[in-house]
Amino acid sequence: MKESWKEGVYNFHYKIDKRICAREGCGKIFEVTPSDPKIYCSQNCSASVNNKKRSPYSLETRLKISSSLKGTKSPFRGVIKVPRIKTVCANSRCKKAFLAERWIGRKFCSNKCAMKAIGGKPTSPKAARGKAGIRKDISKTIYFYSRWEANIVRLFNYLGIEWVYQPKTFDLGSQNYTPDFYLPEHNIYLEVKNFLWKYSKIRDRKFRKLYPDINLILLLKKDYLRIENKYSYFIKNWEYKNSPFRAENITIVGQVPKRSKGTDCKSVALVLQRFESSPAH
Numbered sequence: 001m002k003e004s005w006k007e008g009v010y011n012f013h014y015k016i017d018k019r020i021c022a023r024e025g026c027g028k029i030f031e032v033t034p035s036d037p038k039i040y041c042s043q044n045c046s047a048s049v050n051n052k053k054r055s056p057y058s059l060e061t062r063l064k065i066s067s068s069l070k071g072t073k074s075p076f077r078g079v080i081k082v083p084r085i086k087t088v089c090a091n092s093r094c095k096k097a098f099l100a101e102r103w104i105g106r107k108f109c110s111n112k113c114a115m116k117a118i119g120g121k122p123t124s125p126k127a128a129r130g131k132a133g134i135r136k137d138i139s140k141t142i143y144f145y146s147r148w149e150a151n152i153v154r155l156f157n158y159l160g161i162e163w164v165y166q167p168k169t170f171d172l173g174s175q176n177y178t179p180d181f182y183l184p185e186h187n188i189y190l191e192v193k194n195f196l197w198k199y200s201k202i203r204d205r206k207f208r209k210l211y212p213d214i215n216l217i218l219l220l221k222k223d224y225l226r227i228e229n230k231y232s233y234f235i236k237n238w239e240y241k242n243s244p245f246r247a248e249n250i251t252i253v254g255q256v257p258k259r260s261k262g263t264d265c266k267s268v269a270l271v272l273q274r275f276e277s278s279p280a281h
Contacts, residue, residue: 022040023048023049087100116174146192149180158235161185163182180192192224
């Protein structure tokens, strides 16, 4: 027995039998005791073979299984299967200790604490970034946070309107706010928003209360789609032409001359004023 144990024939007092997995295409060798009827190396291989022979449960069988499981407590309830580490909330006003998986890198105990801590940044890391990045056709240094922002800049350039990206950060007390654009010729701040979430609405109300003399316009989805419907077919590199509308007169880019600066600035100013006076704003 000692010699056999040294050669690997026995595992302590039990004899070892080497078998080849019976699933076609596997071929993995596994070890079992001779009395073990196991022919597959794992439950995955066993299920992939045996489940093909089974038909779906009938409705009657499923109802019986459902009724038998009613009121049964899970044996794993309250049991932490995955090891976790103790972390202290990064919010200085909270400092609550919580458990989290070590590979997640979670810093805050809740989204509420996260927004209180990072909501004061000019652009929140929690904000959605639809195709964020640098657009070389616009600038080699400016990092836009969405396609919509980049397309609005392309519209400004097409119409000859002077613009500044994220020019100033306003202090709202519990948070900071940086509008997307500033139009110096019209003294207008412009914010491009797909929709107004609760956080955005609160921030907008705070801004208008603290800075009533500053002209801030919200360009929402309805306004953006109207602009896209009118200008996207004329502007080169316009991103993601997925508007549900169809332009009345589709023209190939390059055949339309660039508009004169003065006329277009006045027309866009009127458009922005119309957006501001609409009930949605």
